[in-house]
Amino acid sequence: MKILAINGSHRKGKNTAVMLGLVLEEAAAGGAETELVELADWRIEYCISCNKCLREPQCSIRGDDMAKLAEKMLAADALVIGSPVYFGNVTARLKTFMDRTRWLHMRENLLEGKLGAALTHAGLRNGGQELTQVILERFLTAHGLRLVEAREPAGPIYNTAPMGTLYEGLDDGRFRWRKGVLEDELTVVMCRILGRNLVRLGSGAET
Template sequence: MKVLAINGSHRKGSTFILLEEALKELKDFETEIISLCDYKLEYCKVCNACKRNGGVCIVKDGYEEIAKKLKEADAVIVGSPVYFGSVTGMLKTLFDRSRTLRINWDLKNKICAAISVGATKHGGQEHTLQAIQAWALIHGMIFVADSDPTAHFGCAAVAKQTENGFEIDEWGLQTARSVGKRIKEVLNLLKEK
């Protein structure tokens, strides 16, 4: 089984670190992190070509590779820093472009979880997590939270940039690990069936 982690940040910083923490709990599975900053993504223009073409987008860019990876994954962890109270524009672009995957319900019944990080304790992390959750539910995915010990909406961390990298709050790191543990638990339940 494969777990795909998506770093919705414009750089490989605190969101990337939190995704790595979650994936540490998933050593028994094939895992991969992709960073959207490594791809060129055009905006969805809602031209409806994907509806006419059976889910194939006519725009040729980095989205094709990401869509393929999403189709192959059994579980997806989506991470985003908070940008003005929600996900990054780059991640929203991916969400909009993923309309192609909804034509044939390619993501239906895949497991999904969310990670968000902001600069302050109440910096919009929950709203960002809910935006990721809404995307997953629109695709018919099975959304899971961070579970024990908190069981909220996912990982909501606080990070400060330092000269040497990032300082992430311990509770945020713990909830990232809990996201990974919960995905592992659910994937193992599915393997048993």
């Protein structure tokens, strides 16, 4: 099983990447082949709405890295997409990537049947994670992916997806921040559960 994680953050190796890394680490322990793509390393031009993909499953834009990313997506059995929250939404970098996958969807869903999952991270506890999560999940389901949740079949239901935060509490009215997402115990647990679920569902252990 191949699992491709895509980090939409502008900051490589930071909290969103750490969360994705936890998912992949757990999946790799279950025997999956994993890869993390940092979109900050790739050049992706804007979709220009030329509508070529309405006629055939191809993109008219050449010369950037999107074709290579599409190859990785097509070769994977599961996709995990992560984004920090920017004004209740995904990053501009990730949105550009999402727009450029239009050719994989318009004529036929070329990614249909793969597993999909998403995760988010924000500074505040209620920092727009849920709305951003919905945007990511709608993107995955539009492509025909089957969503995988971050909860154990017989375990407690914390939530259905990892949504990290740096907010820890208040000290005399002043915010107290975590140093990083690894100090967010619940999010760490949920990322690991998600990794296990991807392998379990991908191996056909549950349909």
